[in-house]
Amino acid sequence: QVQLQESGPGLVRPSETLSLTCSVSGGSISGHYWSWIRQPPGKGLEWIGYVYHSGTTYYNPSLKSRVTILLDTSKNQFSLKLNSLTAADTAVYFCARIPLFLEWYFDYWGQGKLVTVSS
Amino acid sequence: SYELTQPPSVSVSPGQTARITCSGDELPKQYAYWYQQKPGQAPVVVIYKDNERPSGIPERFSGSTSGTTVTLTISGVQAEDEADYYCQSAPTSGTSLMFGGGTRLAVL
Numbered sequence: 001q002v003q004l005q006e007s008g009p010g011l012v013r014p015s016e017t018l019s020l021t022c023s024v025s026g027g028s029i030s031g032h033y034w035s036w037i038r039q040p041p042g043k044g045l046e047w048i049g050y051v052y053h054s055g056t057t058y059y060n061p062s063l064k065s066r067v068t069i070l071l072d073t074s075k076n077q078f079s080l081k082l083n084s085l086t087a088a089d090t091a092v093y094f095c096a097r098i099p100l101f102l103e104w105y106f107d108y109w110g111q112g113k114l115v116t117v118s119s
Numbered sequence: 120s121y122e123l124t125q126p127p128s129v130s131v132s133p134g135q136t137a138r139i140t141c142s143g144d145e146l147p148k149q150y151a152y153w154y155q156q157k158p159g160q161a162p163v164v165v166i167y168k169d170n171e172r173p174s175g176i177p178e179r180f181s182g183s184t185s186g187t188t189v190t191l192t193i194s195g196v197q198a199e200d201e202a203d204y205y206c207q208s209a210p211t212s213g214t215s216l217m218f219g220g221g222t223r224l225a226v227l
Contacts, residue, residue, distance in 0.1 A: 033213075045154075045162065045205055047216040058214050094161055103168065104209035104216055105152040109161035 002027040004095050004110035011116050018082040018115055022095030029053060029071065033098035034078045035106060036069060038091040046091075050098060051078055085117045121145055123206055123219035130225040137193040139222045141206030144187055151189040152207045153182060155200075156221075162205060166191060193224075201226040 008020035022034070035050035049059035051069045059067045068081040082089060092114050096106035123143040131137040141151060151169050154162035164173055166182035169189065179194045193200055206219040 035216075044221040045156075045207075045218040047218065050213075050216075061215070096161075098213075101213065102211055104150070104213045105164060105167050105207060106154075106162070107164060107167075107173070109163075112161055 002097060002108045004097065004108055006093060006095050006110045006113035008113060008115070010114055011118065012085055013119050014085055014087065014117055016083075016085055018080070018085055018089065018093075018117075020080045020093055020095075020113060020115070022078050022080075022110055024076045024078075024097075029073055029076045029078070032100070034069075034071065035096050035098055036080045037094045037096055037106070038089075039094070039112075040088075040091040048080065048082075048093075087117050089115070090117045091115060121215075121217065123208060123217055125204075125206060125219040125222045127220070128223045128225065130227055131196050132227050133196060133198060135196055137196050137200070137224055139191045139193075139204050139206075139224065140188055141190070141219045142188045143208060143217075143219075145210065146184065146187050146189055146208060149208045149210055151182065151184065153180075153191045154205045154207065156203045156205065165204075196224075196226055198226050200224060 003025045005023045030053045033050045036048040051057045051071045071078045092112040094112045095110040097108040099107045153166040155165050156162040165180045170182040181192045183190050203221050205221045209216040
């Protein structure tokens with residue numbers, strides 16, 4: 001059973017950079033796509049981007065200029081960096097797996113990490 | 120810009136059938152997926168590739184398509200089905216993934 005777990009700071013100051021890590025257990029990180037999704041309090045889901053084990057990435061155009069997603073196959077982890085933070089970036093951040101090419105959905109999710117942007 | 124549109128809320132009585140729609144101009148060319156999210160939890164996929172049901176998802180959940188609208192149907196709704204439901208889609212290239220705004224299902 002694949003399990004994902006987000007980790008990182010829960011409070012970040014405005015204008016700084018959010019850094020989160022997702023640790024994958026119960027399966028290899030190779031052969032799948034790995035994604036970040038966020039959900040502001042009381043609002044809907046927003047796809048942030050994904051990385052493939054080859055290192056290929058795709059990002060939501062609305063966030064592309066501020067986002068970097070990287071893969072660390074040696075640790076079976078992937079990470080999210082989001083810079084130039086504002087209060088609008090306050091959200092629960094989920095990591096998730098996309099199972100296969102052409103099956104662009106999320107079959108396994110982490111429990112989510114609340115990140116608050118505040119001074 | 121491309122959007123997936125869902126009704127904000129749907130209400131049904133226990134045992135009735137709930138239908139939640141999702142509309143988008145690209146849906147005839149793309150698969151749709153549906154997620155159930157309960158408070159404080161991560162979403163769970165209940166329908167993938169328009170009408171496929173993952174193992175462990177009750178048979179009362181089904182998906183269908185008609186033109187630019189996809190529908191999640193929950194037959195014989197139970198109290199435990201009260202949740203937020205999100206549709207999601209993506210082009211075959213996978214270059215952009217998108218969620219609908221979500222629908223809150225109330226079981227009265």
